[in-house]
Amino acid sequence: MPPKPWKVVASTWDRSYRVFNLRTDQAMSPRTGRIHPFFILESSSWVNVIPLTPKEEVVLVRQYRHGTRSVTLEIPGGLVEDSDTPEEAARRELLEETGYLAAEIRPLGWVHPNPAILNNRCYTFLALNAVFSGARHQDDREDIEVLLKPLNTVPRLIREGEISHSLVIAAFYRFFAEYQPGFCP
Secondary structure (H helix, E strand, O other): OOOOOOEEEEEEEEEEOOOOEEEEEEEEOOOOOOEEEEEEEEOOOEEEEEEEOOOOEEEEEEEEEOOOOEEEEEOOEEEOOOOOOHHHHHHHHHHHHHOEEOOEEEEEEEEOOOOOOEOOOEEEEEEEOOEEOOOOOOOOOOOOEEEEEEHHHHHHHHHOOOOOOHHHHHHHHHHHHHHOOOOOO
16 A cells, blocks of 8 residues: 555744755654654755757866865756746856856756755756856855866766766756667766
8 A cells, every 4th residue: 555645733943044944844644643753944946957068068067065075066056046937047047156158948857856854846957058158156155166078978977976966967867868868877
């Protein structure tokens, strides 16, 4: 028999942080009838952008990530602000982080980053014919290096662990599944 939804009997907002709120739900197990606490991070949705130049290069960003205390190689991305659609956020993040503009933005779908503790979605967009405009606008919390890598090197970068961010890997999986059937990372 498939699992059933748990009944939320109480929900309290605990604290707000800049990028998420902490909520505690008291939920009843449909199997045992017992009530258990669950801690949920409420967050705005996120976007990831796979920018491709006319020369089939991917515009990547290298930046320090506090969670892992390491420098990572990723695609541009960020929060969908209240006034944004996901596509508008994708265009904004691409320009702010890299200085690139795209002639065309195509949605590739979305994933739940971690449905066990997060309530949001991560949308992925393909930015075609991305060209450098020179207008980068990093905020005070960003220190980003922009790199161009040939698209055909991405599978190797993932295999070798140079690209290790799970949402970036999910974005490239969607891209390769959609645009290069038969791709196997």
